[in-house]
Amino acid sequence: MIEFHLNSRSGLSPYQQLVQQVRHALRLGLLREGDRLPTVKDVARQMAVNPNTVLKAYRELEHDGLVAARPGVGTFVTRTLADDTLAAQGPLRKDLRRWLAKARLAGLDDESIEALFVSTFRSTAGEDVA
Amino acid sequence: MSAVLRARGLGKRYKKRWALQNCDLEVPAGRVVGLVGPNGAGKSTLLKLACGMLTPTAGTIEVCGGRPAAGVEQLAKVGFVAQDTPVYAALSVADHLDFGKRLSPGWDDAEARDRIRRLGLDPKQRAGKLSGGQRAQLALTLGIAKRPELLILDEPVAALDPLARREFMQDLMEAVAEHELSIVLSSHLVSDVERTCDYVIVVVDSQVQVAGDIDDLVAGHYRLTGPRRDMDALPAGQHVITASHTDRQTTLVVRTDTAVHDPSWTVDPLGLEDIVLAYMARPADAVRDTRPALEVVR
Structure with missing residues (x-):
């Protein structure tokens, strides 16, 4: 079982934060197939958050095929994210390290590197949508 | 979808001053609605109109499908927790529960007593001796145990310390999860609204400046910054909420249903707080210009 928390400075809406925290836990192996997510009522109470927000997050996870709701029993993890991404992470991390070294050589400081990454990330994400 | 609250051209005038005017709303059932705005904007007036403590001057x-406070049945459908959660100081906690039981046809006595026990309140305690947080919890208990379809709360946590505020909101959210309950609450803490409302x-x-689903609003508003320019050049689907200019730069908050493609803008997403502030900051005469855009949300 995992415990959720909300970060008011994350820039993400509460429901997106819940989705992200479940995905993160799946990626890190904190949640495994068959694990039960906390009930909507428990999350609503513990976090003082709108139950509709929790429902919306669980529905999105269900739509992504990560969890399944069993009426009257609870919401259960049906798939993990750990295996398929972990394998791919090694080479990508290596590439990123190489790129970071290049960026520092070019004279960029941490802040500039972060700004460049975020703006490029956002603009490619925008292209995918459009 | 059925509406829990529907207003058409609603207005309330006190002598010469309009406390609320031209109010059009259609709030779906099953939502937790946050009513925000500066002090004196008309929030309490709208809430009192909704529970029938005031009658409209216009509109x-x-x-819940009926005229506020129109009869016993209508009164039972709507619960109201007034500002500063007033209780009867001379009456005990148990007296308050008896009072609720006699006045409310749908009264859930087991739930009321269970809540009082969980809160650790002494039923024999006089309500006047309770702390602010306990008093608020007693008022909330009465509101929940009445089992209304809609519970209206006017600034329920404004006077509470952060811990009492969190406990109050936890109990309220638990009640929403347990019962099919719609909530309208006013607050000037946007962070509370973001967490507890949808x-x-x-x-x-x-005036109502904007009303809608919070996720839709957050997805539909952006801050655009770029080289200084005239606003006439914006595409048709973009509605300017606020605009500010320096000699070189223009900063806009816009509402749009489509992505912003113009590469000369830096486009940033906005959180609920920034969106609310933008609507609060904008000149009052701008309201009518964007009325058609508001229809999109409903």
Whole structure:
């Protein structure tokens, strides 16, 4: 079982934060197939958050095929994210390290590197949508 | 979808001053609605119109399908927790529960007593001796145990310390999860609204500036910054909420249903707080210009 928390400075809406925290836990192996997510009522109470927000997050996870709701029993993890991404992470991390070294050589400081990454990330994400 | 609150051209005038005017709303059932705006904007007036403590000067309001406070049945459908959660100081906690039981046809006595026990309140305690947080919890208990379809709360946590505020909101959210309950609450803490509400109504200067699903609003507003320019050049689907200029730069908050493609803008997403602030900051005469855009949300 995992415990959720909300970060008011994350820039993400509460429901997106819940989705992200479940995905993160799946990626890190904190949640495994068959694990039960906390009930909507428990999350609503513990976090003082709108139950509709929790429902919306669980529905999105269900739509992504990560969890399944069993009426009257609870919401259960049906798939993990750990295996398929972990394998791919090694080479990508290596590439990123190489790129970071290049960026520092070019004279960029941490802040500039972060700004460049975020703006490029956002603009490619925008292209995918459009 | 059925509406829990529907207003058409609703207005309330006190002598010469309009406390609320031209109010059109259609709030779906099952939502937790946050009503935000500066002090004196008309929030309490709207809430009192909804529970029938005030009658409209203009227009109509319908709550849970009926006219507010129209009869016993209608009164039972709507619960109201007034500002500063007033209780009868001389009466005990148990007296308050008896009072609720006699006045409310749908009274859930088991739930009321269970809540009082969980809160650790002594039923024999006089309500006047309770702390602010306990008093608020007693008022909430009465509101929940009445089992209304709609519970209206006017600034329920404004006077509470952070811990009492969190406990109050936890109990309220648990009640929403347990019962099919719609909530309308006013607050000037946007962070509370973001956490606990899924629908927001912004009232400024006696006018509803914007109302809609919070996720839709957050997805539909952006801050654009770029080289200084005239606003006439914007595409048709973009509605300017606020604009500010320096000699070189223009900063806009816009509402749009489509992505912003113009590469000369830096486009940033906005959180609920920034959106609410933008609507509060904008000149009052701008309201009518964007009315058609508001229809999109409903």
